[in-house]
Amino acid sequence: MFYISEVIQLGTAKDMASIIYEDLKEGILDLTLEPGSPVSEAALCERYEASRTPVRTALHRLADQNLIELLPYQQSTVSLIDFEAVKEFIYARVAIEDRVIRDFIALDKPLLLEDVNHLIRKQEILLGEESFRPHDFYDLDVEMHEIWFRATGKLALWKLFNVSYDYTRVRILDIKEEKDYKAIVDDHKDLIAAIRAKDLASIHPIIERHLNGGVERISGRLDGKIGKYFK
Numbered sequence: 001m002f003y004i005s006e007v008i009q010l011g012t013a014k015d016m017a018s019i020i021y022e023d024l025k026e027g028i029l030d031l032t033l034e035p036g037s038p039v040s041e042a043a044l045c046e047r048y049e050a051s052r053t054p055v056r057t058a059l060h061r062l063a064d065q066n067l068i069e070l071l072p073y074q075q076s077t078v079s080l081i082d083f084e085a086v087k088e089f090i091y092a093r094v095a096i097e098d099r100v101i102r103d104f105i106a107l108d109k110p111l112l113l114e115d116v117n118h119l120i121r122k123q124e125i126l127l128g129e130e131s132f133r134p135h136d137f138y139d140l141d142v143e144m145h146e147i148w149f150r151a152t153g154k155l156a157l158w159k160l161f162n163v164s165y166d167y168t169r170v171r172i173l174d175i176k177e178e179k180d181y182k183a184i185v186d187d188h189k190d191l192i193a194a195i196r197a198k199d200l201a202s203i204h205p206i207i208e209r210h211l212n213g214g215v216e217r218i219s220g221r222l223d224g225k226i227g228k229y230f231k
Helices: 004-011 016-029 041-048 052-064 083-107 110-127 134-151 155-161 165-177 181-197 200-219 225-229
Strands: 076-078
Touching: 016 041, 016 052, 016 165, 041 052, 083 134, 083 155, 083 165, 083 181, 083 200, 110 134, 110 181, 134 155, 134 165, 134 181, 165 200, 165 225, 181 200
Parallel strands: none
Antiparallel strands: none
């Protein structure tokens, strides 16, 4: 997230409401702003050294995306995560991504496979860095999956998947709380091995395990401290 001085500097070139919106959105998606935490208009005005108009504009944009709960005459909050909606999203994505990868295999693009392998290697390197940030790891994951959607001309579908912000928050929560990075990287390696071997029978089980892994890990902890993050 931005520091105030950075916001002021960027404000000369970019609309203040958009800066505030992007900064708050990043904080919500990477869980710096926790689900259910209060959102004070007055505090945001002070923090960004901005008037109420751009702050309100940013908050309404976030509310339109179900990231903020704006409640008249009550304390607004960061939206809670709808766990059931996340599970339905994964159900649909497993079916579609299985088909997209099959189409990708039929294209037979060895150079694109090397791009996938490179991103997996970057994830492994990232895990060894002192400055490791979970969101950076997640970004590489997103970049990898995008390769077969782009190659098969299904980028519009991919963009739809990437506006499921509750799913994004569950993934980040899984990465931050469980820290089971090896399981995620191993899934990626299994998937690229199946693609290289054109092992169509293995694609669906790997994708299903990979996409459901975070949900299954988080499900076992809903009675603990993270339970308050969910509807």
